[in-house]
Amino acid sequence: MEVIADFAVPLPAIVTAEMLGTPTSDYFQLKQWTEVFAEILGNFQHNPGRASQVIKSLEEMTAYFRAAIAELKVRPREGVVHSLMTAEVNGDRLTEEEVIANCIIVMAGGQETTTNLIATGLLTLFHHPDQMARLKSDSSLLPSAVEELLRFEPPVLQTACLAPADTDLGGKKISKQQAVIAVMAAANRDPERFPDPNRLDLARQDNRHLAFGWAAHFCFGAALARIEGQIAFETLLRRLPGLALDPGPLTWRNNQGLRGLEALPVTFRPV
Numbered sequence: 001m002e003v004i005a006d007f008a009v010p011l012p013a014i015v016t017a018e019m020l021g022t023p024t025s026d027y028f029q030l031k032q033w034t035e036v037f038a039e040i041l042g043n044f045q046h047n048p049g050r051a052s053q054v055i056k057s058l059e060e061m062t063a064y065f066r067a068a069i070a071e072l073k074v075r076p077r078e079g080v081v082h083s084l085m086t087a088e089v090n091g092d093r094l095t096e097e098e099v100i101a102n103c104i105i106v107m108a109g110g111q112e113t114t115t116n117l118i119a120t121g122l123l124t125l126f127h128h129p130d131q132m133a134r135l136k137s138d139s140s141l142l143p144s145a146v147e148e149l150l151r152f153e154p155p156v157l158q159t160a161c162l163a164p165a166d167t168d169l170g171g172k173k174i175s176k177q178q179a180v181i182a183v184m185a186a187a188n189r190d191p192e193r194f195p196d197p198n199r200l201d202l203a204r205q206d207n208r209h210l211a212f213g214w215a216a217h218f219c220f221g222a223a224l225a226r227i228e229g230q231i232a233f234e235t236l237l238r239r240l241p242g243l244a245l246d247p248g249p250l251t252w253r254n255n256q257g258l259r260g261l262e263a264l265p266v267t268f269r270p271v
Helices: 003-008 010-020 025-043 046-074 080-084 096-109 114-128 129-137 139-152 221-238
Strands: 156-164 165-171 172-174 177-185
Touching: 003 010, 003 114, 003 172, 003 221, 010 025, 010 080, 010 096, 010 172, 010 221, 025 046, 025 080, 025 096, 025 114, 046 177, 080 096, 080 172, 096 114, 114 139, 114 221, 129 221, 139 221
Parallel strands: none
Antiparallel strands: 156 177, 165 172
């Protein structure tokens, strides 16, 4: 099988569609839009050759969710879209444009990162057969294993922001509106924070990594990603005996911020 196309893409895409309250049969189209949108998220808009395709994708996503909103007004059903439409705080409600924008970011955030967690995490286990065998023999390690795989090979390598004011950070002067890139992948291998950081230890304790960001910028989908990761690894290792990486070169996607493989071919024995 090819893990990404056959499993790591459909699982989070279908889950995301169901949570949004949109037809799960649309998951493939939602995923295609998300992949294009990831260009602007991961490459910080430094890919002008893809600009027209990104704009087209955004226009199509906007039209899709505008139609979904119209449908939900007539036939309401549970889901994130409907929750955003009806949310109210002190009389304030989101505009239709705000609902659509939030739906797009939820859709994109719920797919790319989890797909990469599953595929890259499985590749990491292939490269550490002792740890894979350990996980197979002790499913109680699943929660800590997912945390360690997130730390060791985070799906999101870095993020960026613009400094709101002149400031000093680590002895460096940063001017107002200057771009600052925080490399979470480097922080997750910081020897001052993690003992023997380049060693994969699925039972690692005190593993407060930055794969989900931090503080106000913490991923609001972290709990779901953790559950999906635990279910995915448990299912793959339990139901595919003799699971092995297919020999041959692997290609990483051309994305500075979102680390993921183009494909992950594997073999296993029939049950």
